[in-house]
Amino acid sequence: MTRYVIGRVLQAVVVLWAAYTLTFAILYLLPSDPMELQLAAAGLQLDSLTPEQVEAGKAQFGLDQSIGAQYWHHLWAAVQGDFGISLTQQVPVTDLIGQRIGQTLLLSASAAAVALVAGSTLAYVATFARWNPLRTFLTRLPALGASFPQFFIALFLIQFFSFQLGWFPATGTEGASSLVMPVLTISVLNSSILAQVLIKSFDETLSQAYITTARAKGLSRSAVHLRHAFRNAVLPAMTILGVIVGLTVTSAIVVETVFTREGVGKLAQEAVLSQDVPVVLAVVTIAAALFVVVNLIVDLLYPLLDPRISHTRDKVTPPEVVAV
Amino acid sequence: MSLVEIKGLDVGYVRHRAVTPAVIGLDLSVGESEVVAIVGESGSGKTSTANAIIGLLPANGRITAGSAIVDGIETAGARERTLRKLRGSVVGLIPQDPMVGLNPTKRIGAQVTEAIKLRGGTDSALDFLSQAGVPDPELRAHQYPHELSGGLRQRALIAIALAGRPKLIIADEPTSALDVTVQKRILDHLSGLVREQGISLLIITHDLAVAADRADRVIVMQGGRKIEEGDPATILRNPQDQYTRQLIAAAPRLAHAGRVVPRFDVRGEDVPDSVLTLTDVSKTFSISDQRRGRRGFNALDKVSVRVPRGRTHALVGESGCGKTTTLRIALGLESATSGSVVLDGTEISNLSWNQVRPLRRKAQLVHQDPFATLDPKFTIGQSITEPLVSFKIGNRKSRQARALELLDQVALPASYLDRLPSELSGGQRQRVAIARALALEPELLMLDEPVSALDVLVQEQILQLLADLQKNLGLSYLFVSHDLAVVAEISHTVSVMSEGKVVEEGPVAEVFTNPQSEYTQELIDAIPGRRVDAS
Structure with a gap:
């Protein structure tokens, strides 16, 4: 078991490093000049400086070094939690993110929780329903939910709940009521995806022979559904959890922009527009870290839920040696 | 009044608003403590009949006419609530495939206990496990299904059926997924149990021999209709219907009352040169388990096999005996730990994948499962x-x-x-x-259980085709099977394998009629169809 956990943690670290490196490479290849961006932020033109001043500036930010040296410098700093200085705002990136990450984490976590509850409930009811029209309707509902673009859902909610009913504020970060519509917007898509996967998994599980065995015992439909089908149906759907958490991060960019919430998503959107490389790099790395951690948790949960998964990875089961 | 009383039963499946009939006008009764067998091929309606009795027809299945009264309760058109009272406590089910019949995420004990609790009982699951013949029930009750062999899982399923204390047990092809000797032991045990406890038994099977061996009364179904009914001796000796006669003719072991009568006798003939020769082939897998740690597992131990040109050599044995590993090594898909493999004059055991590739033209494989072997x-x-x-x-x-x-x-x-x-x-x-x-x-066809997934009549046709092809094209076969009756139909020579070793080999006519090893004798004894001599 310990070996399995260590192995999976190391794997997670490698994935995180690869994500950082890939992002670094892509951002380096972008046709932008960090010096020019910083000067622009200070209200200066690159042309107005003498070549000596430019060289001095480059030396100050380490831009005169080779790409390899820059990469190692930034990677080592990032490991220590230092993502450098924002090019456009001239503040440490860590501070920028630190001020906003709480907002975004709250949004993401609430959205993931709502999606989890709503998605599984929908799947459970859709596969349990015996009245055919209801079953068909519930089974097709997720496809509808997954096909609405998020900005559209957001605008619809604002129009209806803020402007017409006045229940929730249309913008802002203040208070729990400002969280309701952003969370709804994100969880429509996520719960739809989860429900789709779960419904398929439920249908497959319910056609298994051991369900027949359970029914032949005389168990009620609800007992079969809950005690025999549920756990087995959830197993293949667990992989989707990682994807859903990943999606809440991407969704945060859209949602925070539309609802003008001061979060990491909005920061990322602005940073991309202004080519603020250190901020983008930091946001991508943090998103990747979140993704990796969730997947790690899912992987570690699997053996607890599925007795067939063993931790010794190189185990070869011998052909059935023991007959009765 | 019988326990099960079926009159003019029609069962159909609704697809695209049309009803496809599966059972047509069936009359059937099962008395108290009676053992009845329904025999038929896939699509004969035997499973639909069983499902109708226990109220487990699939969602699109309907009883469209007739009645099926079980223990005084009409199941045709009954509500789910009524049917539920029948399941478990009146009718128990032993499903077809033990490998998938148990919930993989629940312990064996819990799955048995569930059935006990449903009828309000307080007995221990261990009692039923040991009744079903599970050795060391305390250990098994704590294990999950994947930790048990197929035979043990089937016994656990029998324990679940017994746990409801039913009046009738329906056994749907209860052992067709198991090895012959395991099959025999489980059926013997089940027959003993129902006799002891006075439970009625309805066996659903495609195997007329199994039915004839076990049942008081046999019912033959084809295309949803009952075409023949009677006690086993009458049906086998004096079949009234053309189809029943075909079934008997297609099952060689019935025609010879469970004796295997080899088709070819090559004793005393010259042995042709070999297409394939395996000499002292061993294969060791490294396995680790939690109790004993890492160790080597000898899948094959100095196995020598020869396939003479133009003839059929059979590998016989139960699952885990190493016959599939032998086949994979002969095909060059797996490398031997030691020993030599010579295919048509070329030593292939130490060649690389690319070097073996041209040789693949000489040896081709036919798979067990015809439904999975073709790209859809x-x-x-x-x-x-x-x-x-x-x-x-x-x-x-x-x-x-x-x-x-x-x-x-x-x-x-x-x-x-x-x-x-x-x-x-x-x-x-x-x-x-x-x-x-x-x-x-190719010179050589490797046939891995090529007929075991097929119905009896189709089995016979495929074996005939293989025999014809051999005669016309001069092919050699390496034929892997667990069914001795099938082997006797097609093979000239045979190797009997057990636990990675060849325990006996020689011409089929010699090995099957005068077995030298205890194990071969045991395999021959396990062939069903010995109760009634049809000839």
Whole structure:
């Protein structure tokens, strides 16, 4: 078991490093000049400086070094939690993110929780329903939910709940009521995806022979559904959890922009527009870290839920040696 | 009044608003403590009948006419609540495939206890496990299904059925997924149990021999109708219907009352040179388990096998005996730990993948499961010509001609070239698989349980086809099977394997009529169909 956990943690670290490196490479290849961006932020033109001043500036930010040296410098700093200085705002990136990450984490976590509850409930009811029209309707509902673009859902909610009913504020970060519509917007898509996967998994599980065995015992439909089908149906759907958490991060960019919430998503959107490389790099790395951690948790949960998964990875089961 | 009283029962399946009949006008009764067997091929309606009795027809299944009264309760048109009272406590079910019949995420004990609690009982699951013949029930009750062998899982399923204390147990092909000796032991045990406890038993099987051995009364079904009914001796000795006669004729062991009568006798004949020779082949897998740690597992221990040219050599044994590993090594798919493998004069045991590849033209494989062996997206023509394409033989036109020739050889019409596997029956798919194996004009066909997934009548046709092909094309076969009766029908020589070793070998006529090892004798004794002599 310990070996399995260590192995999976190391794997997670490698994935995180690869994500950082890939992002670094892509951002380096972008046709932008960090010096020019910083000067622009200070209200200066690159042309107005003498070549000596430019060289001095480059030396100050380490831009005169080779790409390899820059990469190692930034990677080592990032490991220590230092993502450098924002090019456009001239503040440490860590501070920028630190001020906003709480907002975004709250949004993401609430959205993931709502999606989890709503998605599984929908799947459970859709596969349990015996009245055919209801079953068909519930089974097709997720496809509808997954096909609405998020900005559209957001605008619809604002129009209806803020402007017409006045229940929730249309913008802002203040208070729990400002969280309701952003969370709804994100969880429509996520719960739809989860429900789709779960419904398929439920249908497959319910056609298994051991369900027949359970029914032949005389168990009620609800007992079969809950005690025999549920756990087995959830197993293949667990992989989707990682994807859903990943999606809440991407969704945060859209949602925070539309609802003008001061979060990491909005920061990322602005940073991309202004080519603020250190901020983008930091946001991508943090998103990747979140993704990796969730997947790690899912992987570690699997053996607890599925007795067939063993931790010794190189185990070869011998052909059935023991007959009765 | 009988326990089960079925009158004029029609069962149909609703598809696209049309009803496809599965059972038509069936009359059937099962008395108290009676053992009744329903025999039929796939699609005969035997399973639908069983499902109707226990109220477990699939969602689109309907009882469209007639009545089925079980223990005084009418199940036709009954509500779920009524049917639930029958299940478990009146009718217990032993499902078909023990490998998938148990919930993989629940402990064995819990699955048995659930059935006890449903009838309000407080007995221990361990009692029922030991009644079902599970050794060391305390250990097994704490384990999950994947930790048990197929035979043990089947016994756990029997324990679940017993736990409801039913008046009738329906056993749906209870042992067809198990080895012959395990099959015999489990059926013996089950028969003993129902006799002891006065439970009625309804056996659903495709195997007339199993039915004749176990039942007081046999019912033969075909195409949803009952075509014959009577006690086993009457049905076997004096079958009234043409179809029953066919079934008996197709099951050689019935015709000979469970004795295996080999078709070929090559004793005293000259042995032709070998197409394939395995000498002292050993294979060790490294396995680790939690109790004993890492160790080597000898899958094969100095196995020597010879396939003479133009003849059939059979590998016989139960699952885990090493016959499939032997086949994989002979095909060069797996490398031997030690020993030599000579295919048509070339030593292949130490060649690389690329060096073995040209030799693959000489030896081809036919798989066990005809439903999984063909790519569902390939037409039959594409499947058959794929070996030619991969060895870059001929052009489109010549390949097409060869495909037609091959279809003709396996007795399929030319029109099948553009069909998809889903349009074919199991037997037809196996013919296509054989045609594909023949495409490269191999010397040797390796046949891995080629008929074990097929119905009896189809089995016989495929065996006949293989015999004809051997005669016409001079093919050699390495035939892997667990069914001694089938082996006796097709093989000249045989190796009996057990626990990675060859325990006996020689001409089939010698080994099967005068077995020297205890194990071979045990395998022969396990062949069903000995109670009644049909001849």
